[in-house]
Amino acid sequence: MRKALLKVVAVAVVASALVAVPYPSVAANPEFSETADTMWMTNGVGRVLSIDTGGNTTIVGGTFTGMRETYNGSAVPQRYVAALDLWTGELRSDFAPVLNDVVRAVALSPDAKTVYIGGKFTEVNGQTRTKIAALDVATGAVKAGFDVDVANYNVDSLAVTSTGDVFMGGSFNVVNDRSQRALAKVDGRTGELLDFDANIATGKVKSLLLTTDESRLYVGTSIDEDGEARYGNLYAVDPATGSPIPGFDASTIVDPVLDIDATDDKIYVAMGGGGGEAQILRTSDGSRRRRFSTDGDVQAVAVIGDRAYFGGHWVERFGTADSFRFTSVDVATDEVDDSYYPRVNGTGGI
Numbered sequence: 001m002r003k004a005l006l007k008v009v010a011v012a013v014v015a016s017a018l019v020a021v022p023y024p025s026v027a028a029n030p031e032f033s034e035t036a037d038t039m040w041m042t043n044g045v046g047r048v049l050s051i052d053t054g055g056n057t058t059i060v061g062g063t064f065t066g067m068r069e070t071y072n073g074s075a076v077p078q079r080y081v082a083a084l085d086l087w088t089g090e091l092r093s094d095f096a097p098v099l100n101d102v103v104r105a106v107a108l109s110p111d112a113k114t115v116y117i118g119g120k121f122t123e124v125n126g127q128t129r130t131k132i133a134a135l136d137v138a139t140g141a142v143k144a145g146f147d148v149d150v151a152n153y154n155v156d157s158l159a160v161t162s163t164g165d166v167f168m169g170g171s172f173n174v175v176n177d178r179s180q181r182a183l184a185k186v187d188g189r190t191g192e193l194l195d196f197d198a199n200i201a202t203g204k205v206k207s208l209l210l211t212t213d214e215s216r217l218y219v220g221t222s223i224d225e226d227g228e229a230r231y232g233n234l235y236a237v238d239p240a241t242g243s244p245i246p247g248f249d250a251s252t253i254v255d256p257v258l259d260i261d262a263t264d265d266k267i268y269v270a271m272g273g274g275g276g277e278a279q280i281l282r283t284s285d286g287s288r289r290r291r292f293s294t295d296g297d298v299q300a301v302a303v304i305g306d307r308a309y310f311g312g313h314w315v316e317r318f319g320t321a322d323s324f325r326f327t328s329v330d331v332a333t334d335e336v337d338d339s340y341y342p343r344v345n346g347t348g349g350i
Contacts, residue, residue: 034342039089042082043068043075047348050105054112057092057137058084061103061117067091081106081117083137097140099124107158107166109188113137116146116166116188118155131155132168134188148191149176159208159217161239164188167217169205183219183242198242203232209260214239218267220257230273232256236286250286252279261303263331268308272297278310278318280334290334292319299349306331307340311350326350 042048046063053059060082066075067082069091076091080103083095101121108115117124118132125142132155134146153171160166166188173181176193182205185196203223210217217239223231234253236245255273262268266289267281276297280290292298296314303309307328310318318327321336325344328337344350 032340034340036342037089038070040067040069040084040091041071042066046102050103052106052108052115053086054108054110055137056086057095057108057112058086059106059108059115059137060084061106061119063102080119080121081135083140095137095140097125097135097142104154104156104170105158105168107160108137109160109164110162114143114164114188116158116160118158118168118170120154131170131172132158132166134191145189146191148186148193150174151177153204156204156206157208159210160188161210161214165194167208167210167239169208169219171204182221185239185242196240196242198235198237198244200235206232207257207260209262210239211262216245218260218262220260220269222256222258222272229256232271232273234260234267234269234281234286247284248286250281252281252288252291258297259300261301261308263303266331268301268303268310268329270298270301270310270312272299276312276314280308280329292329292336294318294323296325297349303331307337311344313347313349 042064043066045065048060049062051060065079067078068075080099081097083092099121100123102119103117104119106115106117115135115137122130124133127142131150132148134143136143150172151174155168155170157169166186169183175184178193182200183198185194187194203221205219206222207220216236219235219237221233222229232255234250234257236248255271257269258272259270265283267283269279271277276294278292278298279288281288294314295316296312298310298312300311301308308331309328311326313325315324317323319336321338326342328340330337
């Protein structure tokens with residue numbers, strides 16, 4: 001049911017396809033090695049928070065301040081957002097927008113000619129753009145027609161429809177001088193606020209997933225207590241109106257929802273909170289099929305072929321399996337694949 005390829009690239013940064021062809025296609029059940037491809041990376045100052053891909057381009061956004069060709073290579077200044085060639089991993093030097101603060105979310109338009117970015121920034125290329133902007137993928141220039149005023153707080157998540165409208169989630173409560181809390185839908189060409197309200201009463205919207213048939217928008221929230229994210233919820237709403245999907249009740253989700261992916265019959269949820277966990281739910285009603293407790297946040301999930309790949313900063317266990325920050329689950333059996341064990345260093349997780 002997945003439309004965007006954001007999570008596919010996020011996983012592919014760590015686990016790369018074994019067969020190399022000039023312009024590879026994603027197989028139904030791709031095989032992955034435990035060795036990462038050689039490609040441009042960030043300068044190690046800050047993190048990558050979001051990735052999306054379309055056409056021949058991969059866009060990364062985050063808190064980083066530069067990019068470098070190799071682990072020990074010299075850094076090229078490139079703050080908060082960068083573009084890579086999808087097939088070679090080379091940095092696209094012609095895409096160099098200048099921002100004054102962090103990018104938390106990126107999402108490409110259906111034709112891959114526009115990338116929407118959301119975050120903390122208030123200025124892009126010397127122009128006022130508060131928390132969300134549209135950039136030309138070919139040049140990095142600001143798209144003049146798209147202008148959204150997010151008066152306060154941040155944009156943390158994005159999703160784009162097949163017609164080019166944009167869902168944006170975060171901690172804001174005013175959009176274009178109108179009250180609109182945590183989740184909004186805007187025209188992807190003009191930035192006009194559209195008639196859509198999912199009534200997110202508490203918390204911030206940390207994750208969004210629009211299903212391939214666009215019949216549902218899954219919304220993951222994170223609720224702070226004493227300054228820390230301790231609780232969360234998962235909702236399924238009508239993308240046209242924001243109304244709840246009848247019969248869907250994901251009440252087993254009580255921790256911050258950091259990422260979501262789905263197949264026709266299952267929803268895969270990555271969560272933080274007290275230790276962290278992952279859950280597999282039924283799309284039919286939101287009930288739980290499987291739960292994996294961890295000793296650290298589960299920050300990302302991607303369904304690719306016959307596996308669901310989870311990433312995070314746990315250090316010893318994923319459910320009952322020995323695991324370290326990255327693992328895969330068989331989508332047919334819901335069992336962890338113990339044979340897949342890539343080594344990932346660092347403390348920030350995936």
